[in-house]
Every structure is written in structure tokens, then in C-alpha cells.
Amino acid sequence: MKKAIGYFIVVVLVAAAYFLGKEPVVEAYREFPLIGARNVVWILAQLMLLFAAFILAVPVFAVIIEAIGYFKRDERYDRLARDFASLLPLAYLVTALLGALFSVMSFSLYPKFMGYMAGIFRPTIYIFFGLVFLETVTLYIWYYTWDLLKKRNHLLLGIVLNVLGTLVMFVGNAWTSFKTSPAGVEVSGNLLSLSSAIFNYTFWPLNLHRFVANVSFGGFICAAYAAYRFLSARTPEEKAHYDWMGYNGTLIGVVTTILLPFIGYWFGIEMYKFNEQMGITFMGGALSKIWLLQALVIAVIFIGTCYYFWLRMDRLPGAERYRKYIPYLSWALIIAFAVWSAPRAWVSSLEEMGRGLHPIYGKLGIMAPKIAAVNIAVLCVILTFILNRRAERQVPPGRKIYTYLQWSVILLVVLLNVAALYYSYIVPSATRIRISIATFLFMVPAIGMIYLMDGLLLRGSERVGEMQWGNVPPRSQYGLIAVAVSNVWAMALLGYGRAAARLNWHVYGVMEDTSRHAGLPAMGEATLIISFLTLVFIGLVSLIFYMTGVTGREVTGGER
Amino acid sequence: MGNRMNGEREGMPSGILALIILIGSYILMRFVISPPLPSALTNFFMLFVIVGVLIHITLEDGRIEEFLDFISFRSRLHPIYNVIRWTVFIMIPFFVTYQVYSAVKISYAPPGELFQPHVTPPEWVVGFKVPEWASDPATWGRGLIAEGKIYYENHCAPCHGKEADGRGPEARVLIYPIPPTNFKDPGAIAQLPLSYVYWRVKEGGVRDRQFMSSMPAWEEEMDDEEIWKTIMYMYTKAGVKPRTW
The missing domain is CATH 1.10.760.10 (Cytochrome c-like domain)
Structure with a gap:
């Protein structure tokens, strides 16, 4: 009944949006009381996107986990996948509500701009709604046939669901990326080619970036959910299950997060290719402080995740041997992130400024040291994984060579980054960028080699002791919650950054924003809104957790 | 794990190490590096140092206990460490007073400026x-x-x-x-x-x-x-x- 009412509201809102959009346009902008038109659209858009990311991400790894469970014939995975999936029906409803509200507000507050966008992308709007409908239907069938269908068929349905979800995202991304890097239109804005408008410069980077980021976001949110359930669990079995769930969610989250800086730089390069000035504004100009804040939240994500893994080692049988390395890893990460978030220039007094750029942070504030820092940070995360894996195993004798090789690769990564950094200060920018990309790319085989050596080292090795799920310090779980909150904040921040790169344009260089909200807000104001919507999102998601948690407990109680 | 109230600890207590790292980093950024880091930026980087110290202390259950014993004056320390502990404890109100004083003190220096290396072109x-x-x-x-x-x-x-x-x-x-x-x-x-x-x-x-x-x-x-x-x-x-x- 509740769902029926929910969908009725969605239909009414969408219809309202349609008719408001149809209304003869007399004015380009309308105002919204108290917080202003821009802020209300911003908040609704970002909240909707966060939920959309969530409902796209959860099915991706629910299906992956379900498949692992099927092939490993391990019931626990199936239960985990189902636990993740149980969050979806309600989350879909909230997304649809927010989406409808966002459409109504956009069409009513920015009628001219929305009218223009609808005019350019009209055919894709029909496709979008068709796909959303199909996706929703598939989700409900997938969710409610968990035990009815044969596992293989159920997995297939899950894949179909994911394909549909990804297509929905692609259509939305076409609209968004068009606003940043329009193509296929005349200078006056008239449409020349719809396919060029869709496949614009930033379309594919945005698709890939959002897809991967969504998966890591979903992983972290589910880990936070598991952390919450772990902290409120009463029995050791429940603790063990949610500890294991948190571990898997975090693993998915962090592995995909490691890919994001690489895809992010591709996005940046495409932006430069589209328009150099926009690239400068985004990376080094008016919006450069965004990247410092981003470094800070990514620091929380990386360090928080590692903290969780390090704390696991405090209780892991056999981990005593490796605990002595942890402080070095933690300080290396801290220093790497301090370099990553070093600004090129800062508000300074006469004495502090000296002669222009500061000799220390002025030099650390450019791209090259940050890339070295990212690489070192990624290396530290990988080493944390390796130590965690090795802690529970007995290394067979006579395999020291693999450890030496592993150390050599690690040393090589560090030396290469230091050397690249040194040269970056003397060579021209084009060469520097090539060096940076090369160090980035070198990370891939390096990580591969480290894992290969690890595989050879631990081949056929025995476990030191039985893994004791549920036996982790509660503070590690707060680490996971902090990671999830930072992740939401980071997404909202970068969403703002990407939109802000358009400056006073609705569609960059094509349709100017002439409303009173055209200029960028001050960074402080922007971060307040970002924090506000992070809180609202976390609140809403907690509500979903609470509501599904109640029903979920009955299910798990029944199983036991 | 922690030996409360009794027995002197071997080596440097983690509380002392934390103090050395915190105070040392601050002095490095404000007084050793020339020109000094702007105060807002120093605070920003101090955040990293504080997080680093907190992580270091909370990595092991035993270390947390030892640290809590240190700050609650429950552990018996070597006299030198004890003097440091008491000195820092007594200095805290003075430090806060100095912060308040510098915040309200009238300054004739020109306000801080942000230099933006690459600004948005027209x-x-x-x-x-x-x-x-x-x-x-x-x-x-x-x-x-x-x-x-x-x-x-x-x-x-x-x-x-x-x-x-x-x-x-x-x-x-x-x-x-x-x-x-x-x-x-x-x-x-x-x-x-x-x-x-x-x-x-x-x-x-x-x-x-x-x-x-x-x-x-x-x-x-x-x-x-x-x-x-x-x-x-x-x-x-x-x-x-x-x-x-």
C-alpha cells in the first residue's frame, strides 16, 4: 500500500513536471523562497544522484557476490547478496521520488534552460523513461524470485538488471556531459547532430568514472551498513556475519577506488582537450581548492580503510610477525596525503608570503608531486592488503626469493616516483605530463608483479590459525562509517566541481546563465551545502537501513 | 596488557612520543621553515599530524591503554618523563590563553591575501x-x-x-x-x-x-x-x- 502511494506521488510529480515544462515560457527563471532556485535544484539533483549511484551499485556487486556464492557453493555469499539487495526496493522508491521532485523543480525554476535541453535530447528522454520502467520491473522480479528461479536463471536476470541500470546511467550522463562539453550544436545552440551531442568529449570518461565510482560507493555504504549492524549485533554469529560483510564491502570499495584517480585524470585530459581554459579553471584556477578538499576526503577513505585492515591484524592469529610494519605504512600514507593536499598558494600575510610562491608548499602544489604521492599512497594500500593476506598464512620454507623480488618491485616503484618527481621540475610541461602518465601506468604491472610474487610465495601454504570473524575491535567499524561518510562528501564535492567548471554557463559556451545565481558560490558556502546534503543522504539511507533492518532481522532470525 | 598504577614502563611512553611529534611539527612549520607556513595552513597540516598520532596510538589495544594511563596520570613514569607530562599539563591553559589573546589582539598588519596563480580567463x-x-x-x-x-x-x-x-x-x-x-x-x-x-x-x-x-x-x-x-x-x-x- 505504502509503495502504491509512493508510485502515485511519483506519477503525479512527473506529470506536473511535464505540464510545467509545456507551459508557455514567459520568463527564463523563477525564484524559490529562502534558499534560492539554484540551491534547491542543486540539493535535489545531488541527492537524487547519490541514490541513483546507490541503486546502480548495489545490484552490480549483489550479482557478483551471488555468483561467487553459486560457484563456490557457499551459502554465506548468497545471504550477503540478498542482504545487500534487500536495501534496493525502498531505495528505488526514494530515488524515483527525488528524481520526480528534481524534474518538477528544474522545469519550474529554469523553464527556458530545461526547455532547451528537452528540445535537444527529446528522443533520449523517451528512451530514458522506457529504460527506467524496464529496470524497475526487472528489479522487482529479480528481488522477489530469489528462491523461486533456478540460481543460474536468477544470475542471468541480475545481469540483465545491471545492463539496464548502466544504460539508464549512460543516458543521464549524455545530458550532463553535454552541459560540460557540448558538441553537435551550432554556436547559437541549434542542434546539428544528436549523436555528436551524446558522444561529446566527456561522455565516455564520465560513464566510466561514474560506473566505477558507483561500485566503490555502494561497497563502502554497504560496509557502513554492516558496521552499524555489527555494532548493534547481540550474538557472536551475527557479529561474525556482519564483520565478514563489512570486510567484503570494504574490499570491493577500496579496490575500485584505487582505479578512480586513473580514470579521473583521463576525465581531466578530455576536459583540457575540449577546452584548455576550462581545464585550467578546473584544475589550477578558481576551482583548484576543490582538489585540496578532495585530497582530504580521499585521505579519510584510504587511511580509514587501511586503519580497518590494520586493526584486523591486531586480532588476527599469526599477524604478530607483520605488526611492526604498520606504523611505517600509516605515516607514509599520512605524508603522501599531506603532499597531495598541499596547495600551490594560500592566504598569507606579508611575512608568510616571502617572495611569491612559498619555497615548500609552492613546489608541492603542482601536479607532479601529487601524482607521486597518489602512487605511493596506492602502494601503501596494496602493501596493507598483502600483509593482511600473509598474516594468516605460514610461508613455506625456501621461498625467500619471492619476498626479495617483491621488495625489489616496491623499491623500484618508490625510486621511479622519486626520479620522475625530480625530473618533473626541470623538463617542459608536455614531457612532465608524459612522465606522470608513465609512472601511473607503471603502477599497473608493478601491482601485478607484487601480487604474482605473493601468489607464488603463498602457493599451497597453510593457515596459521582459523580466521575469527567477528573478533575485531569496535573502533574499526567506526572507521568504516567514516569512510562511507567521506565517500558521500567526496561525490557531492566533485559533482559540484564538475558543474562549477561551467562557470556562468548552463551549457558551456552555448547557453549562458543570466539568472542572479549565475556566479559561483564561495567555497565556504558550497561546502556547507555539500555537508548539508551529505547529512540528509546519510539520514535517508539510515532510515532505509532501519526499515529494511527490521524486516531483515526477521528473515535472518527465521534462517537460524 | 597495560600495567596500571604499578611498575615503571620500559622505554619512551607513547604519550611523550606523541607530544614530541605534535609540538615538533608545529615548531617546524611555524618557526623553522622560512618563510613560515601561514597559520591556517599550519592548522590544516596539523590535522594530518594529529590523525597520524591518533592512528598510531589506537593501532593496538595495549597502546591505547598505556596512553590513557599516561594522560590520566595513572602510570608511573621515569622522573624526566613525569616532569614533561606535568609541564605540558600546566602549559595547556597558558596555550589556550595565548590563542585567545592572539585572536582578539588588534593587529596593524595588512590582511592576508590569496594569490591565485591561474585564474579563470574571461x-x-x-x-x-x-x-x-x-x-x-x-x-x-x-x-x-x-x-x-x-x-x-x-x-x-x-x-x-x-x-x-x-x-x-x-x-x-x-x-x-x-x-x-x-x-x-x-x-x-x-x-x-x-x-x-x-x-x-x-x-x-x-x-x-x-x-x-x-x-x-x-x-x-x-x-x-x-x-x-x-x-x-x-x-x-x-x-x-x-x-x-
């Missing part, structure tokens, strides 16, 4: 096409560059220096918030596309409030061709190339 620069003869550094002829040298030395060198290193004779007085750019710096013109540099020379910094620089606008002194020749010499002299993508 709309005409967006999509500006560099004239073909000037667009590719590989085709810049010697004659053009030699001509550019004359303009550079007449107009630019007084501030930016004959060597393009930002050390012209005028540079000694133009230091705040930003002295003349050192063109050899890999983060300066080497990072910028030609259209951006052209805009900076043509319209200068005084007209643009984002820059807060005293760079004059040269469009009334030089025509476009002369500006381009100057830019060619500037890059050649500095030994850097413009961003090309």
Missing part, C-alpha cells in the same frame, strides 16, 4: 585561436624571436628580469601578494597555453581583481604582433614550452 579567451604563425613553437623564426627580445627587454625585463627569472630591478619592491613571475618556473608559463599568456600580457593583472597583481596591460603600448613576438622570446629565454594540449 569569455573571449575561451576558444581564442592563436594566429597560425605564432601557434607552433617549432616554427618560431629567429628573426621574430630577436625582435621579441627588444620588446621584452624594454617592457618586461624591468620586473621579470633579463634572464626571465622574475628578478628584474623592480622586482625588489613588488613582492606582495605576488612578485613578478619567474618564467623558468615549471609551474608558470610552462603550464599555460599560449592564448592564456597572450591574455595576461594584453590585459595585465591590474584590471582583473582575481589576480591582485600589478602587471600592467600592454595592449595600448604594443600591437598584437609585437605581443606575440614578445611571448616567443619569453618562452625561448626561459627555456620552456607552452602547454600544447
